[in-house]
Amino acid sequence: MSDISLGSSVAGVPEAVPRQPPALTTGPVAWLRANLFSSWLNTALTLVLAYFIVRWAIGFIDWAFINAIWSVPNSQTQACRALKGSDHPGACWAVITEKHRFILFGTYPYEQHWRPAVVCVLFTALFVVSAMRRFWRWELAIVWAVTLITIGVLMWGGVLGLEYVPQERWGGLPITLILSTFGLAFAFPLAILVALGRRSSMPAIRVLCIAYVELIRGVPLISLLFMASVMFPLFLPEGINIDKLLRAQVAVILFAGAYLAEVVRGGLQALPKGQYEAADALGLSYWHKTGFIILPQALRLVIPPLVNTFIGFFKDTSLVLIIGIFDLLTAGKTSIVEPAWQGFGVEVYIAISLIYFVYCFAMSRYSQNLEAELNRHRVR
Protein backbone atom coordinates (compact mmCIF):
# COMPACT_ATOMS: atom_id res chain seq x y z
CA MET A 1 0.00 0.00 0.00
CA SER A 2 3.03 2.22 0.21
CA ASP A 3 3.55 2.76 -3.48
CA ILE A 4 0.96 2.88 -6.20
CA SER A 5 2.15 3.28 -9.74
CA LEU A 6 0.74 2.66 -13.16
CA GLY A 7 1.08 -0.88 -14.31
CA SER A 8 1.57 -2.42 -10.89
CA SER A 9 -0.23 -5.69 -10.58
CA VAL A 10 -2.10 -7.35 -7.78
CA ALA A 11 0.31 -9.45 -5.75
CA GLY A 12 0.22 -13.14 -6.52
CA VAL A 13 -1.42 -12.87 -9.93
CA PRO A 14 1.00 -13.89 -12.71
CA GLU A 15 1.88 -11.14 -15.20
CA ALA A 16 0.29 -11.50 -18.62
CA VAL A 17 2.82 -12.11 -21.41
CA PRO A 18 3.33 -8.76 -23.21
CA ARG A 19 2.06 -8.88 -26.79
CA GLN A 20 3.03 -6.77 -29.79
CA PRO A 21 0.29 -4.85 -31.62
CA PRO A 22 -0.69 -6.31 -35.04
CA ALA A 23 1.97 -5.45 -37.60
CA LEU A 24 -0.09 -3.43 -40.06
CA THR A 25 -1.59 -0.93 -37.61
CA THR A 26 1.62 0.95 -36.91
CA GLY A 27 4.52 2.31 -38.94
CA PRO A 28 4.63 4.71 -41.87
CA VAL A 29 3.02 2.38 -44.40
CA ALA A 30 0.03 1.78 -42.17
CA TRP A 31 -0.18 5.51 -41.51
CA LEU A 32 -0.23 6.31 -45.22
CA ARG A 33 -2.83 3.67 -45.85
CA ALA A 34 -5.08 4.89 -43.04
CA ASN A 35 -4.80 8.62 -43.70
CA LEU A 36 -4.14 9.16 -47.39
CA PHE A 37 -5.37 6.10 -49.28
CA SER A 38 -8.25 4.80 -47.22
CA SER A 39 -10.84 5.08 -50.05
CA TRP A 40 -10.81 5.83 -53.77
CA LEU A 41 -11.95 9.39 -53.08
CA ASN A 42 -9.16 9.89 -50.57
CA THR A 43 -6.64 8.41 -52.99
CA ALA A 44 -7.75 10.71 -55.80
CA LEU A 45 -7.60 13.74 -53.50
CA THR A 46 -4.13 12.78 -52.34
CA LEU A 47 -2.85 12.40 -55.89
CA VAL A 48 -4.32 15.68 -57.12
CA LEU A 49 -2.95 17.64 -54.18
CA ALA A 50 0.43 15.94 -54.47
CA TYR A 51 0.58 16.96 -58.14
CA PHE A 52 -0.06 20.63 -57.35
CA ILE A 53 2.34 20.69 -54.44
CA VAL A 54 5.14 19.14 -56.47
CA ARG A 55 4.53 21.46 -59.44
CA TRP A 56 4.53 24.52 -57.25
CA ALA A 57 7.65 23.38 -55.43
CA ILE A 58 9.50 22.79 -58.71
CA GLY A 59 8.42 26.22 -59.95
CA PHE A 60 9.59 27.86 -56.75
CA ILE A 61 12.96 26.10 -56.77
CA ASP A 62 13.42 27.13 -60.41
CA TRP A 63 12.61 30.75 -59.57
CA ALA A 64 14.42 31.00 -56.25
CA PHE A 65 17.57 29.02 -56.96
CA ILE A 66 18.14 27.77 -60.52
CA ASN A 67 17.26 30.88 -62.53
CA ALA A 68 18.15 33.35 -59.80
CA ILE A 69 20.73 36.10 -60.09
CA TRP A 70 22.79 36.48 -56.95
CA SER A 71 24.72 39.65 -57.63
CA VAL A 72 25.05 42.42 -60.20
CA PRO A 73 27.88 44.90 -60.72
CA ASN A 74 27.34 48.50 -59.55
CA SER A 75 23.56 48.43 -59.22
CA GLN A 76 23.18 47.59 -62.93
CA THR A 77 19.86 45.82 -62.70
CA GLN A 78 19.21 45.33 -66.46
CA ALA A 79 19.99 41.61 -66.23
CA CYS A 80 17.48 41.24 -63.40
CA ARG A 81 14.79 43.10 -65.31
CA ALA A 82 15.39 41.03 -68.42
CA LEU A 83 15.12 37.85 -66.39
CA LYS A 84 11.89 39.05 -64.80
CA GLY A 85 10.22 39.45 -68.16
CA SER A 86 11.57 36.24 -69.67
CA ASP A 87 9.84 32.85 -70.05
CA HIS A 88 11.88 31.44 -67.21
CA PRO A 89 11.63 34.08 -64.52
CA GLY A 90 14.08 34.02 -61.65
CA ALA A 91 14.62 35.79 -58.39
CA CYS A 92 16.94 38.74 -58.24
CA TRP A 93 18.71 38.08 -54.97
CA ALA A 94 21.15 40.74 -56.00
CA VAL A 95 18.86 43.21 -54.29
CA ILE A 96 19.57 41.46 -50.99
CA THR A 97 23.29 41.22 -51.68
CA GLU A 98 23.33 44.90 -52.47
CA LYS A 99 20.92 46.23 -49.85
CA HIS A 100 21.17 43.82 -46.93
CA ARG A 101 23.03 46.26 -44.73
CA PHE A 102 20.41 48.93 -45.27
CA ILE A 103 17.60 46.45 -44.59
CA LEU A 104 19.24 45.23 -41.40
CA PHE A 105 20.51 48.53 -40.01
CA GLY A 106 18.55 51.29 -41.76
CA THR A 107 20.16 54.68 -41.92
CA TYR A 108 22.70 53.98 -39.20
CA PRO A 109 26.08 55.43 -40.32
CA TYR A 110 27.54 52.90 -42.75
CA GLU A 111 31.05 52.67 -41.29
CA GLN A 112 29.52 52.11 -37.81
CA HIS A 113 27.36 49.15 -38.83
CA TRP A 114 29.34 46.79 -36.65
CA ARG A 115 27.64 48.37 -33.65
CA PRO A 116 24.01 47.44 -34.48
CA ALA A 117 25.33 44.08 -35.69
CA VAL A 118 26.83 43.42 -32.26
CA VAL A 119 23.56 44.62 -30.72
CA CYS A 120 21.58 42.03 -32.69
CA VAL A 121 23.99 39.30 -31.63
CA LEU A 122 23.77 40.45 -28.00
CA PHE A 123 19.97 40.41 -28.08
CA THR A 124 19.88 36.95 -29.59
CA ALA A 125 22.43 35.65 -27.09
CA LEU A 126 20.38 37.17 -24.27
CA PHE A 127 17.29 35.31 -25.49
CA VAL A 128 19.17 32.03 -25.76
CA VAL A 129 20.71 32.33 -22.29
CA SER A 130 17.41 33.36 -20.71
CA ALA A 131 15.72 30.38 -22.32
CA MET A 132 17.95 27.86 -20.59
CA ARG A 133 16.48 26.72 -17.31
CA ARG A 134 19.87 26.14 -15.73
CA PHE A 135 20.45 29.90 -15.86
CA TRP A 136 17.20 30.73 -14.12
CA ARG A 137 18.77 32.36 -11.13
CA TRP A 138 18.64 35.86 -9.75
CA GLU A 139 22.01 36.59 -11.39
CA LEU A 140 20.16 36.52 -14.70
CA ALA A 141 18.67 39.90 -13.80
CA ILE A 142 22.21 41.32 -13.61
CA VAL A 143 23.05 39.78 -16.98
CA TRP A 144 19.98 41.46 -18.45
CA ALA A 145 20.80 44.82 -16.94
CA VAL A 146 24.42 44.71 -18.11
CA THR A 147 23.45 43.55 -21.60
CA LEU A 148 20.77 46.19 -22.02
CA ILE A 149 23.13 48.94 -20.86
CA THR A 150 25.79 47.70 -23.28
CA ILE A 151 23.20 47.75 -26.05
CA GLY A 152 22.30 51.32 -25.19
CA VAL A 153 25.95 52.37 -25.20
CA LEU A 154 26.57 50.67 -28.54
CA MET A 155 23.53 52.20 -30.21
CA TRP A 156 23.94 55.75 -28.89
CA GLY A 157 27.68 55.92 -28.52
CA GLY A 158 29.14 59.22 -27.41
CA VAL A 159 31.28 57.46 -24.80
CA LEU A 160 34.35 55.20 -24.90
CA GLY A 161 35.43 56.76 -28.19
CA LEU A 162 32.24 55.67 -29.94
CA GLU A 163 30.78 58.24 -32.27
CA TYR A 164 27.40 59.62 -31.13
CA VAL A 165 24.51 58.41 -33.28
CA PRO A 166 21.16 60.17 -32.71
CA GLN A 167 18.11 57.94 -32.36
CA GLU A 168 16.61 59.26 -35.60
CA ARG A 169 19.29 57.39 -37.53
CA TRP A 170 18.71 54.02 -35.90
CA GLY A 171 16.83 51.48 -37.94
CA GLY A 172 16.24 47.96 -39.10
CA LEU A 173 16.49 44.81 -37.01
CA PRO A 174 17.84 46.49 -33.83
CA ILE A 175 14.72 48.65 -33.68
CA THR A 176 12.47 45.61 -33.99
CA LEU A 177 14.43 43.79 -31.29
CA ILE A 178 14.53 46.81 -28.97
CA LEU A 179 10.80 47.47 -29.28
CA SER A 180 9.78 43.86 -28.75
CA THR A 181 12.29 42.97 -26.02
CA PHE A 182 11.73 46.03 -23.88
CA GLY A 183 8.06 45.90 -24.76
CA LEU A 184 7.50 42.38 -23.52
CA ALA A 185 9.98 42.64 -20.63
CA PHE A 186 7.96 45.51 -19.18
CA ALA A 187 4.51 44.51 -20.40
CA PHE A 188 4.64 41.05 -18.81
CA PRO A 189 5.14 42.15 -15.17
CA LEU A 190 2.64 44.94 -15.78
CA ALA A 191 0.16 42.38 -17.10
CA ILE A 192 0.56 40.18 -14.04
CA LEU A 193 -0.10 43.11 -11.71
CA VAL A 194 -3.13 44.19 -13.72
CA ALA A 195 -4.52 40.65 -13.84
CA LEU A 196 -4.13 40.34 -10.07
CA GLY A 197 -5.63 43.79 -9.65
CA ARG A 198 -8.69 42.83 -11.65
CA ARG A 199 -9.37 40.10 -9.12
CA SER A 200 -8.55 42.26 -6.12
CA SER A 201 -11.06 42.65 -3.31
CA MET A 202 -10.36 46.37 -3.27
CA PRO A 203 -12.91 48.08 -5.56
CA ALA A 204 -10.70 51.06 -6.48
CA ILE A 205 -7.87 48.87 -7.73
CA ARG A 206 -10.28 46.59 -9.55
CA VAL A 207 -12.01 49.46 -11.34
CA LEU A 208 -8.66 50.99 -12.28
CA CYS A 209 -7.42 47.75 -13.80
CA ILE A 210 -10.65 47.07 -15.67
CA ALA A 211 -10.64 50.62 -17.04
CA TYR A 212 -7.04 50.26 -18.21
CA VAL A 213 -7.63 46.97 -19.99
CA GLU A 214 -10.90 47.98 -21.63
CA LEU A 215 -9.60 51.39 -22.69
CA ILE A 216 -6.42 50.06 -24.29
CA ARG A 217 -8.11 47.06 -25.87
CA GLY A 218 -10.78 49.29 -27.29
CA VAL A 219 -8.46 51.22 -29.59
CA PRO A 220 -6.16 50.00 -32.37
CA LEU A 221 -2.40 49.99 -31.74
CA ILE A 222 -2.01 52.42 -34.65
CA SER A 223 -4.11 55.06 -32.93
CA LEU A 224 -2.12 54.60 -29.72
CA LEU A 225 1.10 55.08 -31.66
CA PHE A 226 -0.31 58.18 -33.32
CA MET A 227 -1.30 59.60 -29.97
CA ALA A 228 2.16 58.84 -28.59
CA SER A 229 3.93 60.49 -31.49
CA VAL A 230 1.64 63.39 -32.41
CA MET A 231 -0.68 64.25 -29.55
CA PHE A 232 1.47 63.49 -26.52
CA PRO A 233 4.18 66.10 -27.28
CA LEU A 234 1.46 68.79 -27.44
CA PHE A 235 0.75 68.28 -23.75
CA LEU A 236 4.38 68.60 -22.75
CA PRO A 237 5.72 71.97 -21.59
CA GLU A 238 7.81 73.97 -24.04
CA GLY A 239 11.35 72.71 -24.47
CA ILE A 240 10.81 69.25 -23.07
CA ASN A 241 11.05 66.59 -25.71
CA ILE A 242 10.80 62.90 -25.08
CA ASP A 243 12.50 60.64 -27.57
CA LYS A 244 10.14 59.39 -30.30
CA LEU A 245 11.28 55.79 -29.96
CA LEU A 246 10.67 55.92 -26.21
CA ARG A 247 7.14 57.21 -26.78
CA ALA A 248 6.43 54.42 -29.24
CA GLN A 249 7.96 51.97 -26.77
CA VAL A 250 5.62 53.11 -24.01
CA ALA A 251 2.64 52.77 -26.34
CA VAL A 252 3.70 49.22 -27.23
CA ILE A 253 4.18 48.32 -23.55
CA LEU A 254 0.75 49.66 -22.58
CA PHE A 255 -0.90 47.87 -25.48
CA ALA A 256 0.82 44.52 -24.92
CA GLY A 257 0.19 44.81 -21.18
CA ALA A 258 -3.57 44.97 -21.62
CA TYR A 259 -3.67 41.89 -23.84
CA LEU A 260 -1.28 39.88 -21.70
CA ALA A 261 -3.24 40.83 -18.59
CA GLU A 262 -6.30 39.11 -19.97
CA VAL A 263 -4.29 36.01 -20.82
CA VAL A 264 -2.86 35.89 -17.30
CA ARG A 265 -6.31 36.44 -15.82
CA GLY A 266 -7.51 33.42 -17.75
CA GLY A 267 -4.86 31.35 -15.99
CA LEU A 268 -5.82 32.75 -12.60
CA GLN A 269 -9.43 31.81 -13.18
CA ALA A 270 -8.64 28.34 -14.43
CA LEU A 271 -6.99 27.45 -11.13
CA PRO A 272 -9.27 25.44 -8.81
CA LYS A 273 -10.64 27.43 -5.89
CA GLY A 274 -9.23 24.80 -3.54
CA GLN A 275 -5.70 26.00 -4.25
CA TYR A 276 -6.54 29.48 -2.99
CA GLU A 277 -8.34 28.03 0.02
CA ALA A 278 -5.52 25.66 0.95
CA ALA A 279 -3.01 28.51 0.80
CA ASP A 280 -5.31 30.70 2.91
CA ALA A 281 -5.89 27.95 5.44
CA LEU A 282 -2.12 27.59 5.92
CA GLY A 283 -1.94 31.27 6.83
CA LEU A 284 0.16 32.28 3.80
CA SER A 285 0.08 36.02 3.15
CA TYR A 286 -1.37 37.37 -0.09
CA TRP A 287 2.01 37.80 -1.77
CA HIS A 288 3.35 34.43 -0.60
CA LYS A 289 0.18 32.77 -1.81
CA THR A 290 0.36 34.55 -5.14
CA GLY A 291 4.07 34.02 -5.65
CA PHE A 292 4.40 30.40 -4.59
CA ILE A 293 1.04 28.83 -5.28
CA ILE A 294 -1.10 30.83 -7.68
CA LEU A 295 1.20 32.35 -10.30
CA PRO A 296 3.47 29.33 -10.83
CA GLN A 297 0.43 27.24 -11.66
CA ALA A 298 -1.59 29.89 -13.48
CA LEU A 299 1.28 30.93 -15.78
CA ARG A 300 2.04 27.32 -16.70
CA LEU A 301 -1.56 26.89 -17.74
CA VAL A 302 -1.41 29.84 -20.11
CA ILE A 303 1.94 29.27 -21.81
CA PRO A 304 0.31 28.62 -25.22
CA PRO A 305 -1.82 31.81 -25.35
CA LEU A 306 1.00 33.76 -23.70
CA VAL A 307 3.48 32.82 -26.41
CA ASN A 308 0.77 33.42 -28.98
CA THR A 309 0.53 37.00 -27.75
CA PHE A 310 4.33 37.36 -27.59
CA ILE A 311 4.67 36.29 -31.21
CA GLY A 312 1.85 38.59 -32.24
CA PHE A 313 3.55 41.55 -30.61
CA PHE A 314 6.94 40.77 -32.05
CA LYS A 315 5.38 41.27 -35.46
CA ASP A 316 3.11 44.15 -34.43
CA THR A 317 6.16 46.26 -33.68
CA SER A 318 6.34 46.76 -37.45
CA LEU A 319 3.37 49.14 -37.11
CA VAL A 320 5.76 51.82 -35.83
CA LEU A 321 6.42 52.57 -39.50
CA ILE A 322 3.37 54.85 -39.47
CA ILE A 323 5.10 57.24 -37.10
CA GLY A 324 8.29 57.18 -39.09
CA ILE A 325 10.43 54.78 -37.11
CA PHE A 326 12.61 52.57 -39.28
CA ASP A 327 12.06 49.05 -38.06
CA LEU A 328 13.07 45.99 -40.06
CA LEU A 329 10.03 46.02 -42.33
CA THR A 330 10.16 49.76 -43.00
CA ALA A 331 13.86 49.60 -43.77
CA GLY A 332 13.14 46.82 -46.26
CA LYS A 333 10.42 48.87 -47.89
CA THR A 334 12.66 51.90 -48.12
CA SER A 335 15.52 49.94 -49.63
CA ILE A 336 13.56 49.41 -52.86
CA VAL A 337 12.49 53.01 -53.26
CA GLU A 338 15.60 53.75 -55.33
CA PRO A 339 14.63 53.64 -59.06
CA ALA A 340 17.27 51.05 -59.93
CA TRP A 341 15.80 48.58 -57.47
CA GLN A 342 12.11 49.28 -57.86
CA GLY A 343 10.05 46.17 -58.58
CA PHE A 344 12.12 43.73 -56.54
CA GLY A 345 9.87 43.83 -53.49
CA VAL A 346 9.11 40.09 -53.47
CA GLU A 347 12.74 39.17 -52.86
CA VAL A 348 13.11 41.73 -50.10
CA TYR A 349 9.89 40.71 -48.38
CA ILE A 350 10.85 37.03 -48.55
CA ALA A 351 14.17 37.83 -46.89
CA ILE A 352 12.48 39.89 -44.16
CA SER A 353 9.85 37.21 -43.61
CA LEU A 354 12.64 34.70 -43.09
CA ILE A 355 14.15 36.83 -40.32
CA TYR A 356 10.77 37.24 -38.61
CA PHE A 357 10.10 33.54 -39.04
CA VAL A 358 13.36 32.50 -37.41
CA TYR A 359 12.56 34.48 -34.25
CA CYS A 360 8.87 33.54 -34.10
CA PHE A 361 9.45 29.87 -34.83
CA ALA A 362 12.17 29.72 -32.17
CA MET A 363 9.72 31.22 -29.66
CA SER A 364 7.06 28.74 -30.63
CA ARG A 365 9.32 25.68 -30.40
CA TYR A 366 10.78 26.86 -27.12
CA SER A 367 7.36 27.35 -25.59
CA GLN A 368 6.39 23.80 -26.50
CA ASN A 369 9.47 22.46 -24.75
CA LEU A 370 8.90 24.67 -21.75
CA GLU A 371 5.30 23.56 -21.49
CA ALA A 372 6.25 19.90 -21.53
CA GLU A 373 9.03 20.48 -19.03
CA LEU A 374 7.06 22.56 -16.55
CA ASN A 375 3.99 20.38 -16.63
CA ARG A 376 5.87 17.18 -15.95
CA HIS A 377 4.35 17.00 -12.49
CA ARG A 378 0.93 16.56 -14.05
CA VAL A 379 0.80 12.83 -14.31
CA ARG A 380 -2.48 12.13 -15.96
Place this chain on the structure above:
Amino acid sequence: MSAALAEGHIASAVRTDGTPAIQLDKVNKWYGSMHVLRDISLQVATGERVVVCGPSGSGKSTMIRCINRLEQHQEGRILVDGTELTDDVRSLDAIRREVGMVFQSFNLFPHLTILENCTLAPIWVRRMPKKQAEELAMEYLRRVKIPEQANKYPGQLSGGQQQRVAIARALCMKPKIMLFDEPTSALDPEMIKEVLDTMVGLAEDGMTMVVVTHEMGFAQQVADRVIFMDRGEVVEQGPPEQIFNRPSTDRLKLFLSQILRGH
Protein backbone atom coordinates in the same frame (compact mmCIF):
# COMPACT_ATOMS: atom_id res chain seq x y z
CA MET B 1 -33.81 20.13 26.14
CA SER B 2 -30.97 19.11 23.90
CA ALA B 3 -29.34 22.46 24.59
CA ALA B 4 -29.50 21.79 28.32
CA LEU B 5 -27.86 18.43 27.77
CA ALA B 6 -25.12 20.00 25.73
CA GLU B 7 -24.33 22.57 28.35
CA GLY B 8 -24.17 19.91 30.97
CA HIS B 9 -21.76 18.04 28.78
CA ILE B 10 -19.47 21.00 28.31
CA ALA B 11 -19.49 21.73 32.01
CA SER B 12 -18.46 18.17 32.64
CA ALA B 13 -15.64 18.28 30.11
CA VAL B 14 -12.62 18.24 32.40
CA ARG B 15 -10.30 19.63 29.76
CA THR B 16 -11.94 23.06 29.78
CA ASP B 17 -9.28 25.48 31.01
CA GLY B 18 -10.56 29.01 30.85
CA THR B 19 -11.17 30.15 27.26
CA PRO B 20 -12.66 27.59 24.91
CA ALA B 21 -10.66 26.75 21.77
CA ILE B 22 -13.55 27.71 19.55
CA GLN B 23 -16.64 29.65 20.41
CA LEU B 24 -19.55 30.44 18.10
CA ASP B 25 -22.16 32.92 19.30
CA LYS B 26 -25.47 33.10 17.43
CA VAL B 27 -23.73 32.85 14.07
CA ASN B 28 -25.89 33.50 11.00
CA LYS B 29 -25.02 33.28 7.34
CA TRP B 30 -26.93 33.69 4.11
CA TYR B 31 -26.07 32.82 0.52
CA GLY B 32 -28.19 35.42 -1.24
CA SER B 33 -31.58 34.90 0.34
CA MET B 34 -30.81 31.34 1.45
CA HIS B 35 -30.32 31.13 5.18
CA VAL B 36 -27.54 28.53 5.54
CA LEU B 37 -26.50 29.01 9.16
CA ARG B 38 -29.19 29.83 11.72
CA ASP B 39 -28.19 31.04 15.18
CA ILE B 40 -25.36 28.55 15.60
CA SER B 41 -24.00 28.68 19.14
CA LEU B 42 -21.25 26.28 19.99
CA GLN B 43 -18.22 25.86 22.17
CA VAL B 44 -15.32 23.53 21.64
CA ALA B 45 -13.00 23.07 24.59
CA THR B 46 -9.26 22.66 24.23
CA GLY B 47 -8.46 19.01 23.61
CA GLU B 48 -12.05 18.18 22.73
CA ARG B 49 -12.89 16.03 19.69
CA VAL B 50 -16.13 17.11 18.05
CA VAL B 51 -17.75 15.31 15.14
CA VAL B 52 -20.30 17.22 13.09
CA CYS B 53 -22.76 15.17 11.07
CA GLY B 54 -25.95 15.81 9.18
CA PRO B 55 -27.52 15.44 5.76
CA SER B 56 -25.89 17.18 2.80
CA GLY B 57 -26.83 20.83 2.57
CA SER B 58 -27.24 21.08 6.32
CA GLY B 59 -24.54 23.75 6.62
CA LYS B 60 -21.92 21.66 8.42
CA SER B 61 -19.16 22.40 5.88
CA THR B 62 -20.10 26.08 5.81
CA MET B 63 -19.94 26.19 9.59
CA ILE B 64 -16.49 24.61 9.79
CA ARG B 65 -15.23 26.86 6.98
CA CYS B 66 -16.40 29.92 8.92
CA ILE B 67 -14.06 28.96 11.74
CA ASN B 68 -10.97 29.90 9.69
CA ARG B 69 -12.90 32.42 7.63
CA LEU B 70 -12.80 30.65 4.28
CA GLU B 71 -16.44 31.72 4.46
CA GLN B 72 -17.58 34.86 6.20
CA HIS B 73 -20.46 34.87 8.63
CA GLN B 74 -22.77 37.84 8.58
CA GLU B 75 -24.15 37.92 12.11
CA GLY B 76 -22.91 36.78 15.47
CA ARG B 77 -19.40 36.24 16.79
CA ILE B 78 -16.77 33.59 16.25
CA LEU B 79 -13.84 33.42 18.66
CA VAL B 80 -10.89 31.16 18.03
CA ASP B 81 -8.46 30.74 20.89
CA GLY B 82 -9.92 33.88 22.44
CA THR B 83 -9.47 36.05 19.34
CA GLU B 84 -12.51 37.25 17.48
CA LEU B 85 -12.67 36.75 13.72
CA THR B 86 -13.01 40.11 12.04
CA ASP B 87 -11.89 41.74 8.81
CA ASP B 88 -8.60 42.62 10.47
CA VAL B 89 -6.01 40.83 8.35
CA ARG B 90 -3.45 40.51 11.08
CA SER B 91 -5.69 38.74 13.56
CA LEU B 92 -6.99 36.55 10.73
CA ASP B 93 -3.46 35.49 9.80
CA ALA B 94 -2.74 34.80 13.46
CA ILE B 95 -5.82 32.59 13.71
CA ARG B 96 -5.06 30.73 10.49
CA ARG B 97 -1.59 29.94 11.78
CA GLU B 98 -3.14 28.16 14.74
CA VAL B 99 -5.91 26.36 12.87
CA GLY B 100 -5.05 23.55 10.46
CA MET B 101 -7.52 22.43 7.85
CA VAL B 102 -7.94 19.26 5.82
CA PHE B 103 -10.20 19.41 2.78
CA GLN B 104 -12.38 16.87 1.07
CA SER B 105 -10.45 17.30 -2.17
CA PHE B 106 -6.99 17.30 -0.50
CA ASN B 107 -5.96 20.57 -2.24
CA LEU B 108 -2.29 19.72 -2.27
CA PHE B 109 -0.17 22.02 -4.42
CA PRO B 110 0.39 19.92 -7.56
CA HIS B 111 3.49 21.81 -8.75
CA LEU B 112 5.39 21.22 -5.50
CA THR B 113 6.82 17.98 -4.17
CA ILE B 114 5.33 16.38 -1.08
CA LEU B 115 8.17 17.75 1.01
CA GLU B 116 7.79 21.24 -0.45
CA ASN B 117 4.06 21.09 0.22
CA CYS B 118 4.84 20.46 3.87
CA THR B 119 7.67 22.96 4.32
CA LEU B 120 6.27 25.96 2.43
CA ALA B 121 4.12 27.39 5.20
CA PRO B 122 6.55 26.70 8.09
CA ILE B 123 9.33 28.43 6.14
CA TRP B 124 7.37 31.47 5.00
CA VAL B 125 4.74 31.87 7.71
CA ARG B 126 6.60 30.59 10.76
CA ARG B 127 9.98 31.82 9.41
CA MET B 128 11.53 28.44 10.21
CA PRO B 129 14.97 27.69 8.71
CA LYS B 130 14.65 25.40 5.67
CA LYS B 131 16.60 22.53 7.16
CA GLN B 132 14.58 22.54 10.35
CA ALA B 133 11.33 22.72 8.38
CA GLU B 134 12.39 19.71 6.33
CA GLU B 135 13.23 17.71 9.42
CA LEU B 136 9.87 18.59 10.89
CA ALA B 137 8.10 17.65 7.67
CA MET B 138 9.87 14.30 7.51
CA GLU B 139 8.85 13.64 11.10
CA TYR B 140 5.19 14.20 10.28
CA LEU B 141 5.45 12.28 7.01
CA ARG B 142 6.81 9.36 9.00
CA ARG B 143 3.88 9.75 11.33
CA VAL B 144 1.37 9.49 8.49
CA LYS B 145 3.51 6.60 7.22
CA ILE B 146 4.66 7.94 3.85
CA PRO B 147 8.20 9.31 4.36
CA GLU B 148 9.40 7.48 1.24
CA GLN B 149 7.14 9.63 -0.97
CA ALA B 150 8.71 12.92 0.11
CA ASN B 151 10.24 13.77 -3.25
CA LYS B 152 7.30 12.78 -5.42
CA TYR B 153 4.60 15.07 -6.73
CA PRO B 154 1.02 14.84 -5.43
CA GLY B 155 -0.21 13.55 -8.80
CA GLN B 156 1.91 10.43 -8.34
CA LEU B 157 0.20 9.43 -5.09
CA SER B 158 -3.06 7.64 -4.41
CA GLY B 159 -6.00 9.52 -2.92
CA GLY B 160 -5.44 8.11 0.54
CA GLN B 161 -1.77 9.00 0.44
CA GLN B 162 -2.57 12.51 -0.75
CA GLN B 163 -5.00 13.03 2.10
CA ARG B 164 -2.39 11.83 4.61
CA VAL B 165 0.07 14.31 3.11
CA ALA B 166 -2.57 17.01 3.52
CA ILE B 167 -2.85 16.10 7.20
CA ALA B 168 0.94 16.17 7.58
CA ARG B 169 1.07 19.52 5.79
CA ALA B 170 -1.43 21.01 8.22
CA LEU B 171 0.39 19.51 11.22
CA CYS B 172 3.71 21.02 10.12
CA MET B 173 2.31 24.39 11.17
CA LYS B 174 1.91 22.94 14.69
CA PRO B 175 -1.70 24.09 14.90
CA LYS B 176 -3.65 24.12 18.15
CA ILE B 177 -6.86 23.16 16.39
CA MET B 178 -7.47 20.87 13.40
CA LEU B 179 -10.53 21.16 11.19
CA PHE B 180 -11.49 18.27 8.91
CA ASP B 181 -14.04 18.94 6.17
CA GLU B 182 -15.29 15.52 5.03
CA PRO B 183 -11.74 14.17 4.79
CA THR B 184 -12.74 10.73 3.53
CA SER B 185 -15.65 11.56 1.23
CA ALA B 186 -13.56 11.70 -1.94
CA LEU B 187 -11.71 8.46 -1.22
CA ASP B 188 -12.11 4.94 -2.51
CA PRO B 189 -13.36 2.60 0.23
CA GLU B 190 -10.05 0.78 0.65
CA MET B 191 -8.28 4.07 1.34
CA ILE B 192 -10.67 5.44 3.93
CA LYS B 193 -9.21 3.35 6.72
CA GLU B 194 -5.63 4.58 6.32
CA VAL B 195 -6.83 8.19 6.64
CA LEU B 196 -9.12 7.44 9.59
CA ASP B 197 -6.30 5.61 11.36
CA THR B 198 -4.14 8.71 11.02
CA MET B 199 -6.92 10.83 12.48
CA VAL B 200 -7.48 8.44 15.36
CA GLY B 201 -3.77 8.66 16.16
CA LEU B 202 -4.04 12.42 16.17
CA ALA B 203 -7.04 12.33 18.49
CA GLU B 204 -5.18 10.06 20.89
CA ASP B 205 -2.43 12.67 21.11
CA GLY B 206 -4.95 15.15 22.46
CA MET B 207 -5.38 17.44 19.44
CA THR B 208 -8.45 19.68 19.45
CA MET B 209 -10.42 18.47 16.46
CA VAL B 210 -13.62 19.42 14.67
CA VAL B 211 -14.48 16.80 12.09
CA VAL B 212 -17.28 16.94 9.55
CA THR B 213 -17.78 13.35 8.49
CA HIS B 214 -20.24 10.59 7.72
CA GLU B 215 -17.97 7.97 9.29
CA MET B 216 -20.08 7.02 12.28
CA GLY B 217 -17.56 4.39 13.37
CA PHE B 218 -14.95 7.10 13.70
CA ALA B 219 -17.38 9.26 15.66
CA GLN B 220 -18.10 6.46 18.11
CA GLN B 221 -14.43 5.64 18.51
CA VAL B 222 -12.95 9.07 19.17
CA ALA B 223 -15.60 11.78 19.52
CA ASP B 224 -16.20 13.44 22.88
CA ARG B 225 -19.29 14.99 21.39
CA VAL B 226 -21.37 14.60 18.25
CA ILE B 227 -23.23 17.54 16.79
CA PHE B 228 -26.14 16.87 14.48
CA MET B 229 -26.98 19.69 12.07
CA ASP B 230 -29.92 19.99 9.74
CA ARG B 231 -31.10 22.94 7.62
CA GLY B 232 -28.50 25.27 9.07
CA GLU B 233 -29.32 24.55 12.71
CA VAL B 234 -27.71 22.55 15.45
CA VAL B 235 -30.55 20.13 16.14
CA GLU B 236 -29.03 17.88 18.73
CA GLN B 237 -25.69 17.34 20.40
CA GLY B 238 -24.24 15.05 23.01
CA PRO B 239 -21.85 12.15 23.55
CA PRO B 240 -21.84 9.67 20.64
CA GLU B 241 -23.44 6.96 22.70
CA GLN B 242 -26.44 9.19 23.39
CA ILE B 243 -26.73 10.57 19.83
CA PHE B 244 -26.57 7.19 18.15
CA ASN B 245 -28.52 5.11 20.64
CA ARG B 246 -31.04 7.52 22.15
CA PRO B 247 -31.82 10.20 19.55
CA SER B 248 -34.50 12.53 20.86
CA THR B 249 -35.57 14.40 17.71
CA ASP B 250 -37.36 12.98 14.68
CA ARG B 251 -34.90 14.60 12.31
CA LEU B 252 -31.96 12.82 13.90
CA LYS B 253 -33.89 9.53 13.99
CA LEU B 254 -34.64 9.89 10.27
CA PHE B 255 -31.00 10.75 9.49
CA LEU B 256 -29.68 7.80 11.48
CA SER B 257 -32.08 5.40 9.84
CA GLN B 258 -30.94 6.61 6.42
CA ILE B 259 -27.28 6.32 7.31
CA LEU B 260 -27.69 2.87 8.81
CA ARG B 261 -29.64 1.67 5.80
CA GLY B 262 -26.76 2.83 3.66
CA HIS B 263 -24.31 0.65 5.57
